[in-house]
Amino acid sequence: MLEQILNLGFLTAFLAAAVRLAVPLMYGGIGETIAEKSGILNIGLEGVMLSGAFFSFAGAWYSGNLLVGLLCGMLGGLVVSLLHGFLSITLVQNQSVSGLAINMLMLGVTSFLFKLMSNGQGYQQIETFESIAIPGLSAMPLIGEAFFNCDILTYVLYVIIILTWLFYKKTNLGLSFQAVGEHPQAAESAGIQVKKYRWIAMAWNGILGGIGGAYLVLVQLGVFTENMISGRGYIALATVILGRYTPFGMFGAALLFGAANALQIRLQTIGVSISPFLLAILPYALTLIAMLGSIGKNSEPEALSKPYVKGSR
Amino acid sequence: MHRDNQRTRGVIDVLWILVITIVVGTGLIIACGANPAEAYALFFRGIFGTPAGFAEIFVKACPLVLTGLGCAVAYRTGFFNIGAEGQFYVGAMVSTLVALHCTAVPGAARIILALAAGFLAGGLWALIAAIFKAKFNISEIIVTIMLNYIAINFLGYAVRSFLMDPEGNVPQSAKIDKAVQLGNLIPATRFHAGILIAVVCVFVVWLFLEKTTMGYELKAVGLNKRGSACNGISVMKNIVLSAFLSGGLSAVAGGIEVLAIQKKLLEGISSNCGYTAVLIALVAFNNPIGVLFAAILYAAMQVGASSMQRQLGVPSAIVNILIGVVVILVLSRQLFHFRKDNKKKQSSVKKGGNA
Numbered sequence: 259m260l261e262q263i264l265n266l267g268f269l270t271a272f273l274a275a276a277v278r279l280a281v282p283l284m285y286g287g288i289g290e291t292i293a294e295k296s297g298i299l300n301i302g303l304e305g306v307m308l309s310g311a312f313f314s315f316a317g318a319w320y321s322g323n324l325l326v327g328l329l330c331g332m333l334g335g336l337v338v339s340l341l342h343g344f345l346s347i348t349l350v351q352n353q354s355v356s357g358l359a360i361n362m363l364m365l366g367v368t369s370f371l372f373k374l375m376s377n378g379q380g381y382q383q384i385e386t387f388e389s390i391a392i393p394g395l396s397a398m399p400l401i402g403e404a405f406f407n408c409d410i411l412t413y414v415l416y417v418i419i420i421l422t423w424l425f426y427k428k429t430n431l432g433l434s435f436q437a438v439g440e441h442p443q444a445a446e447s448a449g450i451q452v453k454k455y456r457w458i459a460m461a462w463n464g465i466l467g468g469i470g471g472a473y474l475v476l477v478q479l480g481v482f483t484e485n486m487i488s489g490r491g492y493i494a495l496a497t498v499i500l501g502r503y504t505p506f507g508m509f510g511a512a513l514l515f516g517a518a519n520a521l522q523i524r525l526q527t528i529g530v531s532i533s534p535f536l537l538a539i540l541p542y543a544l545t546l547i548a549m550l551g552s553i554g555k556n557s558e559p560e561a562l563s564k565p566y567v568k569g570s571r
Numbered sequence: 572m573h574r575d576n577q578r579t580r581g582v583i584d585v586l587w588i589l590v591i592t593i594v595v596g597t598g599l600i601i602a603c604g605a606n607p608a609e610a611y612a613l614f615f616r617g618i619f620g621t622p623a624g625f626a627e628i629f630v631k632a633c634p635l636v637l638t639g640l641g642c643a644v645a646y647r648t649g650f651f652n653i654g655a656e657g658q659f660y661v662g663a664m665v666s667t668l669v670a671l672h673c674t675a676v677p678g679a680a681r682i683i684l685a686l687a688a689g690f691l692a693g694g695l696w697a698l699i700a701a702i703f704k705a706k707f708n709i710s711e712i713i714v715t716i717m718l719n720y721i722a723i724n725f726l727g728y729a730v731r732s733f734l735m736d737p738e739g740n741v742p743q744s745a746k747i748d749k750a751v752q753l754g755n756l757i758p759a760t761r762f763h764a765g766i767l768i769a770v771v772c773v774f775v776v777w778l779f780l781e782k783t784t785m786g787y788e789l790k791a792v793g794l795n796k797r798g799s800a801c802n803g804i805s806v807m808k809n810i811v812l813s814a815f816l817s818g819g820l821s822a823v824a825g826g827i828e829v830l831a832i833q834k835k836l837l838e839g840i841s842s843n844c845g846y847t848a849v850l851i852a853l854v855a856f857n858n859p860i861g862v863l864f865a866a867i868l869y870a871a872m873q874v875g876a877s878s879m880q881r882q883l884g885v886p887s888a889i890v891n892i893l894i895g896v897v898v899i900l901v902l903s904r905q906l907f908h909f910r911k912d913n914k915k916k917q918s919s920v921k922k923g924g925n926a
Contacts, residue, residue: 299712301653341899351902354651354712355853358846359902363895369888374603484888492716499713535727542717542724549709563712 266399272517272524273404278478280516281412282307285470286494287501287508288415288422289463293339294498295426296459297439299563301357302342303467304491305364310335310471312368315482316375318384318475327384328411328472335468336461338364343460347453350565361491369484383480387411409477411469418466423505435459439559442566452566470494496545502557515541580908587907588900595896596889605883617878618871624878626760630832632870634659634841636769637824638848639866640776643857645697645817647780649793650704650810654697654715655821656845657722661696662689662822663829664729667744667836670751670829671734678750685751686768686826693822694815696722701814705807711814719845730836744836753831765827770863772820777859789813821845850898869894 286303293300300306313334318327338360345356387409395406426432435455437445442452470490475482493515500514501507518541522534600610617624638655645652666689669681676684700714727742736745753764780786791799792809800806828840851869855861872894876887 301712301716345899345902349903349905352853354653355849355898356902358653358849359895359898362846362850362891363899366888366891366893366895370599370886370892373886373888489720492720495713496717533728533731535724535731538724538727539721542720545717546703546714549703549714550707558710563710 268524268528270400270403272520273401274407275520275523276513276517277404277408277412278516279519280512281408281415281477282470282473282490283494283497283512283515284415284419284509285411285473286467286491287497287512288419288505289335289339289466289470290494290498291501291503291505291508292422292435292459292466293463294562295436295439295503295559296456297442297559297561297564297566298343298346298456298460298463299353299357300339300342300460300463300467301354301492301495302338302360302364303357303463303494304487304489305357305361306335306338306342306464306467307471307491307494308361308364308368308485308487309338310468311475311486312372312471312482313468314472315384315475316371319375319381324385324387324476327476328469331472331476332465332468335466335471336464339460339464339467340457343457346565347456347460350567352565353563365485368482372482372484381481384475386480387477411473411477419505419509426505436559439561442561443570446568452568467491467494493541496542499558500541500545500548502548503559504557511545514544584901584904584907588897588904591900592893592897596893599889599892600879600885603883603885605879605885610879610883610885613879613882614875617875620878622757623760624874626757626762627874628867628870629766630761630763630870631873632866633763633766633769633831634824634828634844635848635851635866635869636863637772637827638821638844639851639855639862640769640772640859641817641820641824642848642852643855643859643862644776644780644789644820645813646852646857647793648789648809648813649796650701650814650817651712652697652700652715652814652817653712653849654700654718654818654845655824655848656841656843657715657719658693658696658818658821659825659828659841659845660722660726661818661825662693663825663836663840664726664734665689665692665822666826667734667747667829670747671745678748681751682753682830685830686823689822689826690819693825694819696822697814697818698811701811705810726836727838730838734836736835742838746835747830751830752834753827761832763827763831765831768823768827772823773859773863776816776820780859785812821848847894850894853898854901 286307289306290300290303310331314327314331317330318324321327342353342356342360345351346353389407389409390413392406396402398406426436434445434450437448437450438452438455446452471487474486479486494512497508497511497515500511501509518537522537525532526534597607600607618628619625638659641655641658642652666685669685669688673681673684696718697715700711700718703709703714704711730742730744734744736743738745756762756764780790788799788804789809789812791802791804792806796806799809824844825841829836833840847869851862851865855865872890873887876885876890879885880887
């Protein structure tokens with residue numbers, strides 16, 4: 259059994275599957291990282307991704323153009339995140355309640371619109387983005403196939419993650435975006451407009467979360483189905499914590515979730531009988547352990563999910 | 572005088588929310604190309620048309636009442652439990668285990684034992700998050716979400732291994748003995764004894780919160796942690812207690828669903844009621860009696876909408892949209908108060924906070 263697992267073919271296929279399964283989580287996760295660093299917890303990420311998935315499908319279906327679909331998906335995500343922003347930034351309401359309400363609302367809205375659109379009939383698949391192999395790099399053993407023979411959206415994701423890291427690590431503006439999540443009162447008195455920054459963060463949250471949902475449709479499946487995000491939004495929340503609110507940490511955490519998922523599928527195909535459900539528990543348990551491990555050296559933004567009113571103490 | 576003002580304001584809020592919701596609902600029905608009058612007629616015929624349909628409201632409301640109650644108790648203490656879903660499944664699993672295997676205990680006693688064991692297990696499951704919060708100050712929101720997925724996946728494992736029906740090869744448990752099922756109380760409907768348990772729970776929790784010292788302390792911690800601590804009320808003890816109660820109540824919902832409706836353990840039997848419960852508790856302002864009515868109202872909408880779906884093809888996803896709209900309207904109700912006054916604004920800010 260071990261020989262079956264430890265050969266290059268298996269590992270290559272396994273890693274490729276892990277990356278494929280992780281990309282939607284990474285898009286959601288990077289968007290959520292940006293939101294949470296600015297102090298807004300968006301549990302509605304599930305709804306954001308669902309909206310992205312549906313509108314990307316609708317856009318691509320009606321226009322016949324994948325890029326239009328992608329744009330629609332981004333817009334779909336954006337609108338939902340801005341709704342969350344309105345409730346939590348402008349109206350200073352409980353962010354968890356708002357997020358859960360948004361999830362339920364978007365589950366309803368997307369299912370409803372999809373029923374109207376399909377009128378009871380099944381849809382044919384739309385075309386999906388094709389993989390582009392990067393010459394040279396994609397020929398590397400083991401990791402070449404997984405990381406460098408991907409679709410365009412995955413490459414864009416690499417760039418986004420690196421840019422986000424640079425932004426928070428190396429720029430003053432990045433520091434300001436972090437300050438509004440750590441200590442909004444102090445940031446405000448330093449002349450940073452807390453609400454404006456949080457709105458911008460929410461906009462990115464929506465656009466990136468929307469792409470995360472769109473990825474499932476435009477790259478992986480080519481169809482929309484009701485409730486197709488099925489918990490990926492919540493998993494993306496976990497990757498942010500497991501990754502300690504850093505872009506690369508989140509990348510690693512999402513890869514772990516993807517790997518756990520890929521492992522169950524792969525092991526089943528070679529007939530190893532370990533319960534996939536027990537394997538699926540692993541990343542969640544790891545997240546809890548990581549949360550325990552971070553006691554004392556708290557990486558969570560200090561003001562996360564705390565309503566902020568200008569001028570309050 | 573001030574109180575009177577608040578009361579009228581509350582009534583006006585409710586009216587606004589009602590009107591907007593009905594307008595949205597009607598708009599959605601028209602969007603489907605259906606006749607709203609006909610659709611509403613079917614909606615109400617689904618609810619009041621037959622005894623079975625009417626009883627179905629309470630069948631659907633039962634798990635929501637219990638999980639909603641669980642959420643409400645936790646939120647009163649400032650413990651934001653989103654784990655009702657997981658606690659529901661833990662309760663369902665443990666109750667099934669007891670109902671199937673403690674054959675030494677006779678019928679009715681085994682039902683009580685099964686539900687009590689479920690209560691205990693669900694309470695302990697929620698305690699994990701409570702200890703994370705009380706001891707290490709880790710946000711319970713994410714912890715309870717993680718615990719949900721652990722419980723759901725473990726259920727998937729359980730119904731394929733130690734709880735699987737030895738005589739079948741579908742992922743579900745063996746059928747529970749007739750003697751251990753919660754029986755139907757009204758013939759030709761699915762109105763079962765578990766519904767009475769839920770109603771009793773509502774009143775017990777209400778009495779506990781409103782009429783006992785322990786309940787008072789729970790609420791005090793939710794209103795002001797520091798103030799409570801300064802007055803000798805242990806914050807940690809109360810968070811742990813409310814989490815335990817909260818998890819236990821949600822777990823009983825799971826146990827009842829198994830013993831009364833499914834009569835065996837299956838995957839996906841909560842139909843997401845654990846997440847709906849959070850919203851129900853919010854709409855009811857965490858008041859136990861309010862939870863009862865909110866849950867019944869929600870269940871009635873579901874029953875009516877599924878009748879519309881069957882007859883007119885109006886997707887029952889409308890209910891999800893409408894409940895989302897209602898919650899968002901409740902959150903943004905300050906928009907209905909056209910005259911600005913700062914006092915109100917500040918108090919609503921305090922309410923929005925969660926620790």
